[in-house]
Amino acid sequence: MSEQAPELTALLAESSIRLDQSAASRDEAIRATGQALVEAGAIDEGYIDAMFERENSVSTYVGEGVAIPHGTLAGKDSVKSDALVVLRFPTPVDWDGNEVSVTVGIAAKGNGHIAILSQLASILMDPDKAAALRGATTSAEVYELLQSDEDDD
């Protein structure tokens, strides 16, 4: 049996879905995303510095109005458990010239984030799903969108 990718929904606590956020800047949005991960018990505050380090190195904007801030490899020690948070900004944030409506914060130990990123990316590649995520107003909608497809390959 092949190793299954982690269920995204299992990594996302309901209290980690925040659909009415506002941020005046990219950095504020990253800090809010990091704070949500701290409150989820997934990371130490030190990880937030690693998130800024990553962002300043290469942008985590992935298109479709979504950014996926996460820490550098150096930040791994600050991760207590794998987790996702989803923050929605009804007023989009200027992210280095791109408009970001949703941040999906990721905390992962070891190489866990590769599988997480891969699943997330597969979902966001569907423009309808990406649009639905940008417009989500309930946690239930978010969970439904992040549910992996039945046919895994």
Add this chain to the structure above:
Amino acid sequence: MPERTVTIASSVGLHARPASLFSQAAGKTGAKVTLTTSAGKSVNAASILGVLSLGINHGDEVVIATDGDNADAALDELAALLETDLDKD
């Protein structure tokens, strides 16, 4: 169509930072570049989401292909990128 088979050198695979650098470079070639895994899944190399969705690991073999006038030069450049450890912080 010209192509290259490359082994991924980035120590943690083609995840966010290496994937971004590779995607940006693919976009800059001005040609349509495809990235195909050994399992046969293909994406547009310039799509960061596409590249991320493949979940490529360190040591995986991938094929990059493109055509057009500068195909070989573009492929050489992209192959060199993939064969470098883009993850060196």
